Amino acid sequence: MGKAGEQHTAAHGTERHLQELQEQLPIANARKQLISLVKAHQTLVLVGETGSGKSTQLPQYLYKAGLAEGKSIAVTQPRRVAATAIARRVAQEMGVQLGAEVGYAVRFDDRSSTATRIKYMTDGMLVREALIDPRLSRYKVVVLDEAHERTLPTEILFGLMKQIQEQRKGGLKLIVMSATLDAAKFAHFFDGAKVIYLQGRQYPVEMLYVSEPVDSYLDAALRTVVQIHVDEPSGDILVFLTGQDEIETLQRLIPERSLQLDDAESHGKMLVVPIYAALQPEQQANVFKPTPPGMRKVILATNIAETSITVPGVRYVVDPGFVKARSYNARLGSDSLQVVPISKAQARQRSGRAGREAPGKAFRLYTEAAYLGLQAASAPEIQRVSLASLALQLKQLGVADVRAFPFMDPPPPTALARALELLLALGALDQRGALSQPLGAQLVRLPLEPVFGKVLLSGAAMSCSEEALSVVSMASTDPVFLSSRNKQEVSTEMRKQFMSPLGDHITLLNVLTSYMKVTKSERGRWCEERLLNARSLRKALEIRGQLREHLLSLKVALKSCGDDLEPLRRAILSGLFMHAAILLPDNTYKVIASGQIVSIHPSSVLSGHKPRCIVFDELLRTTRNYVRNVTVVEPAWLPEIAPIFFQNKGSMVGRGH
DNA sequence: GAGCACTGC
Numbered sequence: 001m002g003k004a005g006e007q008h009t010a011a012h013g014t015e016r017h018l019q020e021l022q023e024q025l026p027i028a029n030a031r032k033q034l035i036s037l038v039k040a041h042q043t044l045v046l047v048g049e050t051g052s053g054k055s056t057q058l059p060q061y062l063y064k065a066g067l068a069e070g071k072s073i074a075v076t077q078p079r080r081v082a083a084t085a086i087a088r089r090v091a092q093e094m095g096v097q098l099g100a101e102v103g104y105a106v107r108f109d110d111r112s113s114t115a116t117r118i119k120y121m122t123d124g125m126l127v128r129e130a131l132i133d134p135r136l137s138r139y140k141v142v143v144l145d146e147a148h149e150r151t152l153p154t155e156i157l158f159g160l161m162k163q164i165q166e167q168r169k170g171g172l173k174l175i176v177m178s179a180t181l182d183a184a185k186f187a188h189f190f191d192g193a194k195v196i197y198l199q200g201r202q203y204p205v206e207m208l209y210v211s212e213p214v215d216s217y218l219d220a221a222l223r224t225v226v227q228i229h230v231d232e233p234s235g236d237i238l239v240f241l242t243g244q245d246e247i248e249t250l251q252r253l254i255p256e257r258s259l260q261l262d263d264a265e266s267h268g269k270m271l272v273v274p275i276y277a278a279l280q281p282e283q284q285a286n287v288f289k290p291t292p293p294g295m296r297k298v299i300l301a302t303n304i305a306e307t308s309i310t311v312p313g314v315r316y317v318v319d320p321g322f323v324k325a326r327s328y329n330a331r332l333g334s335d336s337l338q339v340v341p342i343s344k345a346q347a348r349q350r351s352g353r354a355g356r357e358a359p360g361k362a363f364r365l366y367t368e369a370a371y372l373g374l375q376a377a378s379a380p381e382i383q384r385v386s387l388a389s390l391a392l393q394l395k396q397l398g399v400a401d402v403r404a405f406p407f408m409d410p411p412p413p414t415a416l417a418r419a420l421e422l423l424l425a426l427g428a429l430d431q432r433g434a435l436s437q438p439l440g441a442q443l444v445r446l447p448l449e450p451v452f453g454k455v456l457l458s459g460a461a462m463s464c465s466e467e468a469l470s471v472v473s474m475a476s477t478d479p480v481f482l483s484s485r486n487k488q489e490v491s492t493e494m495r496k497q498f499m500s501p502l503g504d505h506i507t508l509l510n511v512l513t514s515y516m517k518v519t520k521s522e523r524g525r526w527c528e529e530r531l532l533n534a535r536s537l538r539k540a541l542e543i544r545g546q547l548r549e550h551l552l553s554l555k556v557a558l559k560s561c562g563d564d565l566e567p568l569r570r571a572i573l574s575g576l577f578m579h580a581a582i583l584l585p586d587n588t589y590k591v592i593a594s595g596q597i598v599s600i601h602p603s604s605v606l607s608g609h610k611p612r613c614i615v616f617d618e619l620l621r622t623t624r625n626y627v628r629n630v631t632v633v634e635p636a637w638l639p640e641i642a643p644i645f646f647q648n649k650g651s652m653v654g655r656g657h
Numbered sequence: 658g659a660g661c662a663c664t665g666c
Contacts, residue, residue: 079664107666124666151664243662277663303662324662337661381664389666447666483660546666602658622659 008208008224008363026199027053034058034196035065038141042165043174043193045186049200050352054177055082055145056090059118062141063101067173068117071140076123078151079308080106087111087120107447108542123153130157131396131444135164141173147186148178148345149307150380150408152390159406160397162190180345180377189408203355205317209368217320218246220365222253225298228316228363229270230261235315235360236297238305240350242324242339247274247300254298268294275309276302278478281535287311306349310356317354319347321366325378328385329621330415332594333578336621345377382411387419388450392428395435396444422578425645426454442554447546448472455575456547457556464561464568465551467509471572473544474508475617475629477536483603494530499605503614503631505572506565507605512540570641573633576615577642581627582635583612589627591619592638592646601626613638 025033027048037044048054059073067073077083087104096102103112104120112119123144130136142161144154161174176186176193187193214220221239228237241247251272258270273286291297291313299311303323323342328335342350347364354360364371382390390411394402403416423429428440428450435441443453452472459468474480481495498514500506515537518526527534551558561567573580581589581598587610589598598619600607604627606614617629639646 122665124664128666149664153665243660245660278661306663308663326662339662479661543666599658601660603660607658620661622661624659626659628661 008210025197027057030196030198031057031061035061035067037194037196038062038067038173038175041173041194042170043176043190045183045190045193045195046175046177046198047183047195048177048179048198049202050179050356051201052198054198055086056093058175059141059143060090060094063118068140072116072138073118073141073143074126074136074139075118075120075143075145076126076154076157077120078123078146078149078154080109080122081308082146083120083122084109084111087118090118090120108546123151123157127153127156127160127393128447130160131393134160134397135167136172139172141175143175143177145177146179147176148180148182148377150382152381152385155380155382155408156390156393156397158189158408162406180348182377185408189406202352203357203359205351205355205359206361207351207364208361209364209371210366213367213370214365217322217365218249221318221320222250222257224318224363224365225250225254225270226257226261228318228361229258229296229298232316232361234296235358236291236299236311236313237316237318238299238301238311238314238353239318240305240320240323241300241302242322243302244276244278247276247302250300268296270298271295272298272300274300275304275311277304278533280533305353306346310353312357314353314356315358315360317351317360317362319350319362319364321347321364321370321374326384328415330386330412330418332596332619333386333418334596334619334621334625341374343376343378344371344374347371347374380409382407382409383415386449387411387415388422391416391419392423392435392440392444392450395423395429395433395440400433423450425578425642426450426575428454445554446550447543448476451575451578452476453575455571456551458574459568459571460551460556460559462561462567462571463557463559464565464571465556465558466560467565467568468571469544469547469551470509470512470540471505471568473540473547474512475505476543477540478533480508480511480533480536480540481603482531482533491531494532495605497530501605501609501632502565502569503606503611504604504629505631506568508629509568512537512544516541569631569633570637572631573615573637574641576617576631577638577645579617579619579627580613580615580633580638583610583614589614596625598625598627600630601628604628604630606630606632 046054059075063073083104083106087102088098091098091102099111099113100115102118103116105112105125106122144157164172183195187195225237251274254272275284275287287299321342322339325340326335326337351362354362391402394405399405428436428443430436442457443450446453456468456472459465498507498510524534578593581591584590591598611632613633613635614630615633616627620626
């Protein structure tokens with residue numbers, strides 16, 4: 001096909017860049033100014049480009065200037081790796097032991113002590129600390145980094161900080177750090193906080209757009225990769241795709257296409273490496289291996305390469321402009337996963353990946369007009385997810401009326417109403433809407449969605465805490481059964497040895513129970529032979545251990561129900577009753593709570609079976625409404641286990657045929 | 658009888 005690539009044209013420079021903004025400084029030159037600004041203002045909004053050093057340098061400046069006043073500086077990050085990596089680097093720069101003056105705290109890993117004065121942590125960890133100490137009294141300064149990502153915990157911290165600042169009357173400084181231009185919004189929310197811009201260390205990236213919209217972005221991506229390979233000097237190519245399927249397709253097509261190229265007209269061979277979250281760790285490691293001489297690496301990535309993973313050596317980015325995003329329908333209580341256009345902020349983030357080490361080029365497989373038509377940023381998480389856990393935490397934080405909490409962007413009223421209804425139905429709230437004792441108070445301590453917390457606590461009450469621990473831990477991790485189209489039959493065969501006619505939860509329990517009996521050194525191989533995701537199982541076991549500790553501290557007896565799994569299934573129902581469904585004559589199911597018609601997902605062990613009544617974890621809308629992770633229950637249990645909820649639905653259960 | 662992006666406590 002020679003050089004017949006996409007027609008790309010250069011951008012005309014209409015994009016507003018940080019460089020054009022006033023007061024922009026390299027952080028080292030701004031040191032004194034920053035310190036005095038923090039002294040003078042209660043809240044500061046810091047906009048820093050990539051590589052501005054704001055996350056590593058600023059906390060050190062403030063600490064050395066004595067602004068912690070004997071207390072500590074908390075720096076939050078949305079991701080564990082960032083929190084731990086930055087803490088290590090800062091400890092090294094300051095020449096102190098990690099865990100002494102500088103430390104970090106993330107789930108399963110606490111490297112902090114009473115001596116820690118600069119504490120890096122995930123935003124969720126700071127929320128956990130606030131649940132115990134709502135005034136965050138051990139901190140003098142809180143830094144909310146990557147605020148533009150608008151994660152659910154950071155969202156809570158925004159409102160909480162506003163409240164604490166009133167209570168502590170200037171006793172707590174807040175610094176909001178953002179990589180994008182949302183500064184005005186943050187500043188406005190925090191009553192006109194001072195905004196500072198910091199210069200970064202990023203090389204220029206040339207933006208290239210297609211001149212006409214493309215029919216198929218996958219085709220266009222393939223052609224563009226080949227075009228770059230033929231026309232451009234050395235440097236690796238990063239392609240953003242929406243999922244495993246697309247990655248596997250291009251993984252097959254790129255080598256086929258490159259066979260048709262003469263080595264003379266291109267720069268050696270292309271080495272195609274995939275990267276996505278579900279990929280096994282050993283294969284993930286391939287993206288970090290240096291590109292062999294005379295070759296060009298083509299990285300096929302999901303969104304994981306947008307923020308979580310930085311691949312070295314990338315000079316060219318190919319961006320089709322789409323992402324697979326989850327959205328939550330509060331009214332129906334269902335999720336859907338759809339391929340949608342990215343936002344301008346995401347487009348900038350993606351193209352920025354070409355300029356980490358040298359000037360680069362970004363090939364956008366959409367027109368410049370299309371770019372200008374994208375929404376500025378994707379909707380914050382709070383607009384897109386179930387708010388049950390958030391509402392529960394706000395109650396613990398002393399917010400009597402969660403609707404009146406100072407949200408930066410208020411969540412949809414229906415979503416908040418649904419969350420409160422669910423908490424009431426679970427028994428986590430009393431009739432006045434306060435946290436119930438002891439259930440509500442126990443649920444808020446557990447690092448689980450409230451529905452799964454309820455499963456666990458009911459399991460404990462029904463003398464099957466050991467089994468409930470396993471079920472809930474397995475439900476909290478990524479799928480354990482590896483799925484790849486080519487290994488389909490083997491995978492199904494392997495699953496049989498764990499399969500239970502009682503459903504997926506019991507099947508998952510069987511997997512974890514077997515896994516726990518395997519010696520540590522054998523576990524990797526054991527998983528490999530059975531096509532099980534080793535990482536998921538390792539994580540499930542970690543979660544299980546942590547939850548077990550929680551049960552012990554709640555003084556809950558740890559018991560096993562042995563072979564009689566009825567109490568366990570009742571426990572599962574006691575948390576998931578909103579997701580109970582009854583068989584209809586046409587072999588579909590009707591969700592009792594919402595009236596939705598659903599089918600059992602073909603990946604479920606119950607697919608093809610027709611139990612009269614089921615409960616499930618998740619309702620996903622794709623080609624149909626599918627439910628996943630399903631357990632068989634008895635219709636008669638419904639009014640026993642959730643009497644208030646099923647009082648008026650009794651007749652419907654009876655009709656269940 | 659399909660096909661799930663990514664985080665986190």
